[in-house]
Amino acid sequence: MGSTTAENTGNDNGSEGVGGSAPGGVGRRDLIKRSAALGLITVPTMSFLSACASGGGGDDSSDDTQGKTSSSNPFGVKKGSKLDVVIFKGGYGDAYAKAWEADFDKQWGVTSSHTGTQEITGKLQPRFNAGNPPDIVDDSGAQKIKIDVLYKNDQLLDLAAVLDAPSIDDPDKKVRDTLIPGTLDPGLQEGKVVALNYIYTVWGLWYSGKLFKEKGWEEPKTWADFLAICKDAKSQNIGGLAHQGKYPYYINVAIMDLIAKKGGLDAMKAIDNLDPKAFVGSDAAQAGVEAIYEVVEKGYLMPGTNGLTHTESQTRWNQYKAAFITCGSWLENEQLKQTPDDFDMKFMPMPLLPDSVMPFEAIRAGSGEPFIIPAKANNLPAAQEFMRMMLSREWSTLFAKEANSLTIVKDGVDTGVQLRPGTQSTVEVSKAAGDDTFRYLYTEWYSEMDTAIQNASNELMAKRIQPKEWLKRAQAAVDKAAKDPASKKNRRD
Amino acid sequence: MRKGQYRFVAGFLFVPVALYLIFVIWPYIQTFGYSLTDWKGQSQTFEFVGIDNYTALVRDDIFMGAIWHNILFLVFIPVITILLALFFAFMLNAGGRGRAGGVSGVAGSKFYKVVYFFPQVLSLAILAVLFGAVYRSDGGGMLNGFLVKLGLVDANDPIEWLNEPNLVLWALILVVVWHGVGFYLVLFSAAMQSIPRDIYEAALIDGASRTHTFLRITLPLLWDSVQTAWVYLGIAAMDMFILVSTMTSGEYGGGPDHHSEVMSTVMMRNFLYYGKSGYACAMGVVMLLLTLIVSVVMLRATRRERIEF
Numbered sequence: 111m112g113s114t115t116a117e118n119t120g121n122d123n124g125s126e127g128v129g130g131s132a133p134g135g136v137g138r139r140d141l142i143k144r145s146a147a148l149g150l151i152t153v154p155t156m157s158f159l160s161a162c163a164s165g166g167g168g169d170d171s172s173d174d175t176q177g178k179t180s181s182s183n184p185f186g187v188k189k190g191s192k193l194d195v196v197i198f199k200g201g202y203g204d205a206y207a208k209a210w211e212a213d214f215d216k217q218w219g220v221t222s223s224h225t226g227t228q229e230i231t232g233k234l235q236p237r238f239n240a241g242n243p244p245d246i247v248d249d250s251g252a253q254k255i256k257i258d259v260l261y262k263n264d265q266l267l268d269l270a271a272v273l274d275a276p277s278i279d280d281p282d283k284k285v286r287d288t289l290i291p292g293t294l295d296p297g298l299q300e301g302k303v304v305a306l307n308y309i310y311t312v313w314g315l316w317y318s319g320k321l322f323k324e325k326g327w328e329e330p331k332t333w334a335d336f337l338a339i340c341k342d343a344k345s346q347n348i349g350g351l352a353h354q355g356k357y358p359y360y361i362n363v364a365i366m367d368l369i370a371k372k373g374g375l376d377a378m379k380a381i382d383n384l385d386p387k388a389f390v391g392s393d394a395a396q397a398g399v400e401a402i403y404e405v406v407e408k409g410y411l412m413p414g415t416n417g418l419t420h421t422e423s424q425t426r427w428n429q430y431k432a433a434f435i436t437c438g439s440w441l442e443n444e445q446l447k448q449t450p451d452d453f454d455m456k457f458m459p460m461p462l463l464p465d466s467v468m469p470f471e472a473i474r475a476g477s478g479e480p481f482i483i484p485a486k487a488n489n490l491p492a493a494q495e496f497m498r499m500m501l502s503r504e505w506s507t508l509f510a511k512e513a514n515s516l517t518i519v520k521d522g523v524d525t526g527v528q529l530r531p532g533t534q535s536t537v538e539v540s541k542a543a544g545d546d547t548f549r550y551l552y553t554e555w556y557s558e559m560d561t562a563i564q565n566a567s568n569e570l571m572a573k574r575i576q577p578k579e580w581l582k583r584a585q586a587a588v589d590k591a592a593k594d595p596a597s598k599k600n601r602r603d
Numbered sequence: 604m605r606k607g608q609y610r611f612v613a614g615f616l617f618v619p620v621a622l623y624l625i626f627v628i629w630p631y632i633q634t635f636g637y638s639l640t641d642w643k644g645q646s647q648t649f650e651f652v653g654i655d656n657y658t659a660l661v662r663d664d665i666f667m668g669a670i671w672h673n674i675l676f677l678v679f680i681p682v683i684t685i686l687l688a689l690f691f692a693f694m695l696n697a698g699g700r701g702r703a704g705g706v707s708g709v710a711g712s713k714f715y716k717v718v719y720f721f722p723q724v725l726s727l728a729i730l731a732v733l734f735g736a737v738y739r740s741d742g743g744g745m746l747n748g749f750l751v752k753l754g755l756v757d758a759n760d761p762i763e764w765l766n767e768p769n770l771v772l773w774a775l776i777l778v779v780v781w782h783g784v785g786f787y788l789v790l791f792s793a794a795m796q797s798i799p800r801d802i803y804e805a806a807l808i809d810g811a812s813r814t815h816t817f818l819r820i821t822l823p824l825l826w827d828s829v830q831t832a833w834v835y836l837g838i839a840a841m842d843m844f845i846l847v848s849t850m851t852s853g854e855y856g857g858g859p860d861h862h863s864e865v866m867s868t869v870m871m872r873n874f875l876y877y878g879k880s881g882y883a884c885a886m887g888v889v890m891l892l893l894t895l896i897v898s899v900v901m902l903r904a905t906r907r908e909r910i911e912f
Contacts, residue, residue, distance in 0.1 A: 231875055238645045255645065259878030263646035355740070355766065356852040409759065414747070417740025417763035417852075426741070558877050561853070565860045568852065572766060572859065 175489040184275045184498075185491040189219040193492045196234065198250040199226035201444050202309070202479070206512035207248070210496075210505055220492050230254050238265055243484035245493040249305070250479045256557055257297070257305045257480060266304035267483040272494050273303060278502035285501050292547060293477040293518035296554050300599040306497060307477030308509075310516040312457065312536050313363050313438045314473055319454030319531070321430050329458050331470050333368075333401055336434075336461040340410035343433045349412025351405050352432035353571070354420035358564035361402070361571055364436045367460040367474050368398035370548050374467030382551045382602055384592040389585040397463050399570070399577040406573055416572050420444075428453065438478070442532035443514050455532035457539055471542045476549035477518045552591075555600045562587035631891065637884040644880030656885035666886060669857075669864040670893070675772060676779075676840035676865070677897065681833050684780050688787035688832070689825075691719060693817050695788070696795040697803060716792065719785040727782070731849040734778045738764035738850070765851055768862040775846055775863060779839065787832050794828040795821060823907075830905040837901050841894045842867060866890050 177188030193214070197207040204226035211222040225244070227233055231253045237243045238255070243265070249255055260266050273286040273294070280288070290310060297305035322329070325346070330336040340350025354360040370378040373394025380388045381395075389395045405411060412432035415423055425448045427435040435441075442455055449455060459473045481500070483493045499505050506522030509515070514530060516523065516537070529537065540547075553560045566583040569575040575583070638656055642649035660666055695712040709715075725733070737745040740763040747764075750756035764774045798821065806816050822829075844867035852858030855871040866886060874883035 235645065235875075239647060241647070256876065256878060259643060260645050262878065263643050263648060265645050355763075356858075358852070412741075413759045414739070414741025414744075414761045414763065417738075417766040422739070422741075422743075426743075561872075561876075565853070565858065568766070568858060569860050572763065574768070574860075 176491055181276070181281070183495070185271070185494040187218050187220065187491045187495045191220055191489050191492055193220050193222045193246070193489050193496065194225075194244040194487075195222055195246050195496070196225045196227065196230070196244045197248045198230055198254065198479070199228055200251045201440050202513035202515060206509045209508050209512060210500065213505070213508075214492075214496055214499065218492065218495065220489075228253060238263075238484065241486055242488070243486055245483065245487040245489045246496055247482050247484065248308075248479060249482050254480075257482070257554055258299060258557065260482070261299040261304050265484055265486070266299075267485045267487065267490070267493075269297070269303045269306055269483065269497070272306075272483075272497045272501075275494075275498055278499060278504075285498060288501065288520055289518045290477075290520050291545075292475070292549065295549060295602075296476055296478075296551060297480060298551070298602075299555075305480035305482050306500075307480050308500060308517055309440075309477060309479040309513075310475070310518050310540075311439050311478040312473050312475045312540055313367065314436070314457055314459050314539070315364075315434045315461075316427075316437055316441055316532070317434050317456050317458065318427075318430065319456045320452050321433065322456075323454075327433070329456075330461045333461050333463050337404065337408070337410070339433055340405065341408070344408075344410055348430065349415065349426075349432035350410030350434065352412040352415045352423050352427045352435040354418065354423045354435075354437075355416035355568070355571065356419045358568040358571070360420065360436050361567050362560075362564055363438070363474065364460065365398055365402050365567060366550055368401055368463060369394050370474070370550070371460060371468040371472055372397050372463045372466045375548060377467075378548055378550060379602055381588065382555070382600075384552075384556075384588050386589065386592070388588045389581045395581060395584075396577065399580050401463055403570060403577045403580075406571055411571070416568070421448075424448070439533065439536045440478075440515065442530055455530075455535070457532060457535045459539060459543070468548070469546055471539075471544070472546035472548065473539060473543045474549055475540060475543065475547035551600075551602060556591040559587040559591040562590070634884045634887050637881050638888050640881045642881035642884070643878045644874060644883075645878065649881060652881070656882045657889075659882065660885055660889065663869075665861050665864060666866065666869050668861055669866045669869045672772060672863065673841055673843070673865050673893075676776065676843055677837055679776050680779050680783075680840040681836035683776070684783045684787060684836055685829060685832055687780065687784045688791055689817075689822070689829070691715075691784065692788045692791035692795060693813075693821055696792055697813075697816065697821065716789065719788050721785065722782045723786040725782070727845040728849065730778060730782055731846055734774075735850055738774055740764065740766055765863075766859045768859060771851060771859065771863040775843070775850065778846060778850075779843070783836065783839075787836075790828055790832060791825060794825050798824050826905070826907050830902070833905055834898055834901050837897050838894060841890070841897060844868060844871070866893075 175188050175191045177183070177186040177191075179186040193211075195207060195211060197204040204224070207226070208224060211224055214220060215222050225233070228251055230247070230249055230251060234243065234247065234249075234255060238260070249257065249260075257266070274284050277283045277285045277288045286294070293307060293310060294303050296307045297303045299305075317329075321327075325342070327339050327342070328335075330339055337350075343350050351364075353364070366378075366381070369381075369392075373380075373392065377392060377394040379385075380392065412423070412426060415426075415432070418426070421444075424435060424437070424441065424445050426432060428445055428448045428450065439457065442449070459470060462468075462470050481497065483490070483497065487493050501519055503519060503522055503524070506517040506519040507524045507527065509517050510523040510527050514533065516533070563584045566575065566580050566587075569583075570577070570580045637649075639651060639653060640649040641652050641655075695708040695715055697708065722730075739745070739747065741761055742748055742751050742758055744761070744764075747756060747761040751758045751761065756762055762770070765771050802820055802824075803816065806820055811819070843865045847863055847865050847868050848856035848871070850856065851863045853861075853868075853872075854876045855868045857864035857868040857872070867890065870883045870886040870890065873879040873886065
């Protein structure tokens, strides 16, 4: 280094002025270097800046997208207009959407542009802020923009018009009446459906049919049977329950399902409605948490599962290192490559605690993968028509073929489509459940409370806190959410 | 210079300054503006709330805990990295047994220098994946696998490195130090090589030990580089976003139960996940202030008389 000039002390982090200029003026090399450096800085800053800079512009130009309405064209899609579709390219890919768009363009003479991405927030937040969002968005994945946040900023279109439009398959029926009951609920904000959760999902326990046959285990119907299998598994050096520890979301599914099945829908609604006795003072909640903690205490967890990511944990389970794992119905699709051919994946409802209000068959069922139409979308008619067509049997079948999963359209898959064993078992379990389904909504309504409960669960599974402390922390999260003035309007009966 | 030349140069000076103002200074000012509002980050509707966000910040245990973790990083990362880098650099440059009266590094020092630099070539994202495998919480993890084989850890109860409140910060510090030592080693080596050999030779003739040579000659003559390293490492310790957010649990990391939270992870969670963007902007302003203070304090604290040679 050996810089000899004594005045140069204040040379801070060295980002500036590395090439000390000669007295004769700025050297050409320095100029070029600096402008190149600035160029490098400005390119990424530009995109960031567009996120910050006040948008303002982009007033709705609905006049050039609004065509004439008719019974077959209830929203008035205009020929020659453009439709901007953004799809989350996750476990389901985006091939299905491309197939839809091709069909849509052909039928309506519209030009669709397609973006398949995992960076929903990064790509769309600047556009929402600037007032020029896409026309229809599949807002999913780890980087989705939270629906409650979008809604509070008046960025979401009320989907009532789509849901009340005539169904494509049966014009005498409203679209709303062709869907599986309850599947619209997770898209509710203050009583309005603002997000269409398109994929029918069930949550519960998964096991390998092959492993169970080998070991002579039967699908456990009660929590005691479940623990007995875990015990037997442990004695044979297999973990009992695996969970995706790095994401406590998954174990929360198990805890909350036990609570709901033990205490019935009222226990569930108490949590969603931020009841002051949702956790502390609720017998169901206490029983549910204590049941899960018994698994921890007796050492029935798959070793190390608390720190594993979802894929690590699920892959271990696929390698027969654990008897059970908690997950939703996307599990099979997500693990396609890791699952042995003869694994025989099977889905089952959460086993019952003694004196449960709901039957064993009851499952958490509902819908995922929220599709939204931004309120400031440029081509609202086409976006609404697109959504109406999504809810047709034809497009639903297209989806099942391309993404290997079910949609919220009732009997929405043509009988010719062959399903994988795991998906097939979810269909059977759903049928057996009938109307005995339930679905928590606090996860969509109160992100902060959800995170706080997840943290508490992580501590519980790591044996660092006891069920009592968990209840206290969960209740504190509920109480905190209840105090937030923005949360008063969400309520379910 | 001729008149036209002045205009030409002035033009070149004006554009960078203008760009700097627009793209660096203006966003800062905007952020400060947003920090006084209840902006939610998804539209341009918000209300002025004064310093509410700042008063809420002071009462936010999670953010305060995050500041504390940043301070821990600030103390340990620079100290450990610089000490190790200095030690290795000295051994590589002047630590060898004086052969034929000259001053040289230990045998094979050129090879070591290359090897030590390897970690620097990896991006932080790759590093996070790499050390994710090292710290993996079951027997499949490198550390756990090793310890289980040695019989030090029970295979049914492996150490959940990144899921242990008492270990997670140290696990992260280790990654940063592992990553940084090589770079600062090369930096210090270059500085050491510019120290005239005759000073070392004179010391050797006077019978100075290695420790003495290091403390009395090398370190004082290296002070400039150490100072630079200190400031850089200090700024890195104030950030830590990439490692914490990818390696630890939670939305944008920070787990288990906020035990590895740093200011930037709390800020991102509030900004993008909770939709409390105005509040997050207030955090950003606090981060900026703290980083500025740290830089100034570090420069002041390490200021010394220059030794010329």
